[in-house]
Amino acid sequence: MLDLVQLRSFVSIAQFGSFTLASQKLGLRQSTVSQHLQRLEEAIGRRLIDRDTHGVRLTADGEALLPHARELLALERQTASLFEGEKPSGRLRLGISEDLVSGQLPTLLREFIADYPAVELHLTVALSKDLADMQDKGDLDLVFAKRRLGDRRGEAILREPLVWLAADPEAMMEKTVLPLIVFPPPSLTRTLLMEALERAALPWRIVCSCQSLSGLTAAARAGMGVLVQPRSLAPLGLRELPPSALPKIEDVEFILVASPGADQNTVTAFNRLVRERVANALHSTR
Incomplete structure (x- = not known):
């Protein structure tokens, strides 16, 4: 039988890509999280996570287990909610x-x-x-x-790289002046990509500015220019430009902020x- 405590540690390691961050978020010692993973791997009889100098990554068996582990933890949450003393309202x-x-x-x-x-x-x-x-x-x-x-605002949930995206990356790499598709100010993504371009002294021009992500995505899919988004939220129909094509942009963190x-x-x-x-x-x- 799978242990939910061990599954929670496994899911946290997969989520943050780090034993250290997983242990911090769970409020456990790193050695305890490592022990949870070891016992889970022993119970299943498969290696779930590989570690190297670049960090951690899921094995094929780990990738297969992850969605089922999430479902089991979600079921635990839903079951517990049935017996909460004071339900949200x-x-x-x-x-x-x-x-x-x-x-x-x-x-x-x-x-x-x-x-x-x-x-x-x-x-x-x-x-x-x-x-x-x-x-x-x-x-x-x-x-x-x-x-x-x-x-410092809010509680970090996930750290994500920002990447350059285009419908035809090869065509964008041939441009002498980079066409940009951006949110209007005060967009954080816009600020960070502009800083990256300024550091690299690359020429650019804005070809589309829109408050809506759907509008920006439509412009990018039409081949108007380059769009920047968190890697895991890259819209369908767009491909990432090679890392060497354009300067690296600072990562962002997704956060939750509750009012007092x-x-x-x-x-x-x-x-x-x-x-x-x-x-x-x-x-x-x-």
């Missing part, structure tokens, strides 16, 4: 970064509403900086967005769902 004003709309958001909202029907969900989709401003004004209870490395006055039961329930579904789903697409 009332209004939750939720802010979601535009980057996440085309990814796991529909599944996330569907599961949250199914688990907690007494919660009245109000959804706002915007750029991360705009969401932070709205939250500071008291208009949002919980925000799921991005921050740049080193920022938000209902803690509701915030805790949503945070748990994000960790079990969204973060793991983002990692599994790498």
Whole structure:
């Protein structure tokens, strides 16, 4: 029989790509997390994770186990919710970064509403900086967005590389002036890619600026230029440019930020769902 504690450690290692980060997030010693993995591998009789100087990666057996492990942990969460003393209820004003709309958001909202029907969900989709401003004004209870490395706002859920994407990468690499498809200010992604281009002293021009990710994606698929997105959220129909083609962009972190006055039961329930579904789903697409 599979041990849920061991599975949770395995999923956390897969999610963060690091024994150290997994142990920090779980509140356990690193040796304990390693022991959980060892016992799980012994119970299954298969090696699940390989370690080398570059970090950790799932084996083929680990990749096969991961979705089932997530399902078992989700079932545990749903079962526990049936017996919670005080179930989440009332209004939750939720802010979601535009980057996440085309990814796991529909599944996330569907599961949250199914688990907690007494919660009245109000959804706002915007750029991360705009969401932070709205939250500071008291208009949002919980925000799921991005921050740049080193920022202190919120609790980091996942670190992601930003990558250059295009419908035809080879054609973009031949451009003497790089055509950019970007969010308008105050987009964090826009700021970071501009900084990377300035450091490399590469010429560029903006050919499309749009508040909506669907609009930017349409422009990129039409071959208008290059779009930058977190690697695991790369839209279908776009391919990543080779690392040597354009300068490396600073990574970003996805974060959860709860307002002081938000209902803690509701915030805790949503945070748990994000960790079990969204973060793991983002990692599994790498």
